[in-house]
Amino acid sequence: MKKTTQLYEGKAKKVFLTSDSDLVIQEFKDDATAFNNKKKGSIAEKGVVNNAISCKLFTLLESNGVRTHLVEKLSDREMLCRYLDIIKVEVVVRNIAAGSLVKRYGFAEGTLLETPIVELYLKDDDLDDPLMNDSHAVALGVATYEEIAVLKSRAEAINLVLRKFFADRKLKLVDFKLEFGRNKGEILLGDEISPDTCRLWDLDTNEKLDKDRFRFDLGGVEDAYSEVQRRVLELD
């Protein structure tokens, strides 16, 4: 399958059309941004690492009954995907308090959440992806109540699969962000799951092994991404 025209360029990926109208190619870049583009940089080989991790995790989810857009890994940086009409909702699942949850509600970082928190954000860079609830999403016309219910239950099911998978690899899945889209009347998981979109802490030391190293200039960014790749791909 070959790329034709570029459909879209995002902060971390490009998406290309192909000769099959149901298929697109996601190309993973090394560009890194944080705080909605206010911080910009690049992480060497991030595109290769995130494509490999995402393909592995999407395959894991498919084998656990979660439908995703993944068709196959095409090359180091390319993922062949089903075309999605992207739902403009970012679904965040949190198992441990960190990031904006700490800022917004005053949790101590590292607090274990007895019940995972599921949050919805409007996918709109111009508005800085504001937090919203179901009725905002419906009023804005980005999804129906039925679709929001599907997104939330799908996100919870994904959390159970990923939390166990990462724990087996000595990683705590602190929180993560998911995106979904419509394809032929079905809702599929889209985008990527990688250290860009998850917080992952070492189970024993709580060392941060994700994009927070880039966001907060903690150093060792490439090493953290490679370590996650090693644990996800080599420890089978």
Ligand code: TMP
């Ligand atoms: P937050 O604590 O900054 O709200 O982030 C929650 C999770 O979502 C974290 O794992 C990082 C991920 N995330 C994205 O993937 N994209 C985003 O634009 C933001 C804000 C967070």
